[in-house]
Amino acid sequence: MAILEVSQLRQHFYLNPGILARMLSGKRTGVIKAVDGVNFQMEPGEILGLAGESGCGKSTLSLAVAKLREPTSGAILYKGKDLSEMNRAELKDYRRQVQLIFQDPYESLNPRFTVFDLVAEPLRALDMGDRHEIRERVIRTLELVGIRPDEYLERYPHQMSGGERQRVGIAQAMVLEPELVIADEPLSMLDVSIRAGILDLIRDLSERLHFSCIYISHDLSILSNISDRLMIMYLGRIMELGKSRDVISDPLHPYAQALISAVPIPDPAYRRPTPKIHGEVSQPIDPPPGCRFQNRCLEVMDVCKKDEPELKEIKDGHFGACHLYSSTKST
Ligand SMILES: Nc1ncnc2c1ncn2[C@@H]1O[C@H](COP(=O)(O)OP(=O)(O)OP(=O)(O)O)[C@@H](O)[C@H]1O
Ligand SMILES: [Mg+2]
Known part of the structure; x- marks a missing residue:
């Protein structure tokens, strides 16, 4: 059974808008x-990469999936159970099982908490264990993320480097032994030199602890490296979804083709095709x-200005939302 099912x-x-803007545009909102x-x-254990331009x-x-915001409409099913129908106990369990790793470890860690309190906080909030058990779990988790407890337990966030802070942020998520982790650009605020170490850590943890992961990034070379499948969004819609190697080697949607053609290739002899986008x-x-995508697409047709294309399976397990591929079944 799917661990997560998102529909519509x-x-x-x-x-x-202010009064003036309303008068000028003639619109109320x-x-x-x-x-x-x-x-x-x-699927359980899967790493799903999510890419797409800013905004x-x-x-x-990801906030809707983590139930940090109520969606306007549609359904999110976790292990077959609709989030909007969960009772208090089920929701509490969901809050434990689904964890976020944030982009900015400077912002997400409370500066007045020590490392011990930061990692113990989620356990205390969900009432998981007595003092002794909590201490044991915090120490075990810090070791897991490569932070030496004897040296760091009493430190504050400002006494650590960016990479160490992000490891503590990862420990906050891991201490609850989650089954689904959402990592929202966890490397983008970090120095380039330490990104590889944190990426390896997340991949290693996902293998050892068997959690599923939605990994969000602008960087397709990172995503192709870490994710099993890749999902490409554009202005609120999924444009393409498929196995990472299929999406990278044979992108279907003109938007995915343009994004992928912008990925740097370490070969000076390689002549890249012109991106099909403006x-x-x-x-x-x-x-x-x-x-x-009609305004930016060089392959735009009349139908693209009338009908919104649905996400359809175009090749085996490879989905695209584009009128260039008609007469295939929808998801
Ligand atoms: N609370 C909010 N109120 C109004 N608009 C919002 C709110 N949150 C997000 N938006 C808008 O929704 C759109 C999507 O924003 P979102 O932050 O999800 O994009 P993103 O893909 O995560 O971008 P980035 O790559 O820059 O992080 C943007 O146009 C943003 O301005
Ligand atoms: Mg974002």
Whole structure:
């Protein structure tokens, strides 16, 4: 059974423009469709990479999955159970089983807490164990993430490097022995020299502890390295989903093709194809009918301006949302 099943998920934000803007545009409000009809499933133990330009809805999607925000509509099923139908005990268990690793360890760690208190906090909040058990689990978890407890237990966040802080952030998630981890750009605030170590740590932990992971990044070379499958979003919609090697070697959607053609290749003799894309990413505010990528797509057809393409299986396990591939069955 799938560990996670997301169907027709929407997260809309309603803008309240000032009086002048309202008079000029003649509109009362605008809607940011940050996530707008997203469908996907995850298998247990899978690492699903999530990519897409800034503002396409990656963090909004992850906050809805972590139930840190109520979606506007749609359903999220965890091990077959709808989140909106969970009782208190089931929700408490969900809060333990699903953990986030944040982008910015400077912001996410309370500066007044020691390392011990930071890692013990989630256990205390969910009432998991007495003082002795909590201490044991904190020490075990710090060792797991490569932080020496004897040296670091009483340190504060400002007494550590960025990489050490991120390891403590990872320990906060791991101490609850999660089954689904959402890592939202966990490397992007870190110095380039320490990124590989943290990436190895996350991959190693996912293998040893068997959790499933949604790994969000702008960096497709990182994603192709760590994820089993890759999902590409554009303005609130999934444009492509498939095994990482299929998406990287044979992208179907013109947007995925453009993103992948921008990945650096360490071969000076390699001549890369011209990216099939133009213009800048727009905002998901009151999107026009049809495909959201139509303004930037060099392969745009009449149908793209009328009908929104559904995500369909185009090749074995490789899905795309594009009218270039018609007459295939939808998900
Ligand atoms: N609380 C909010 N209120 C209004 N708009 C929001 C809110 N949160 C996000 N948005 C908007 O929703 C869209 C998606 O934002 P989101 O943060 O999910 O993108 P992202 O893909 O995570 O981007 P990045 O790569 O920069 O982290 C953006 O247009 C953003 O401005
Ligand atoms: Mg984000």
